[in-house]
Amino acid sequence: MDWMAWTVPTAIFFSTIALTIVVFTVLAIRYPETPRVGVLRIETTRGDRLFITLLGSAFITLGWLAAFGAPLWGALIACLVYALAVFRWV
CATH class of the missing domain: 1.20.5 (Single alpha-helices involved in coiled-coils or other helix-helix interfaces)
Known part of the structure; x- marks a missing residue:
């Protein structure tokens, strides 16, 4: 490879x-698990929330790279906060 x-x-x-x-x-x-309705007003399961988290984290990281450049520690922290929010409220 x-x-x-x-x-x-x-x-x-x-x-x-x-x-x-x-x-x-x-x-x-x-x-x-039974689906639950969160702030997006759609039914989501754990897998749905994982997908939303991964997709959003990709965009956060790309935005971070465009705005600040290579050290991605800030993007990692932002992605972790985003993931916690998605799993809590979505």
Whole structure:
């Protein structure tokens, strides 16, 4: 896989997403959930909220890169706060 230029941060990123999906699958099997309605006024499940979080985090990170550049620690903090808000209120 030399053509993909895998680096340690890239491998950690994709491994974390894969692990998160596995954990959410196990949670869905072990603890079935009924959809709930949040501030968006749509029914969402854990998986829906995870998807909304991942999509929003991508946009937050891209916006951070456009505005501030390479050190992404601030974007990471913003994404974590966003994820907590999505899982709490959406």
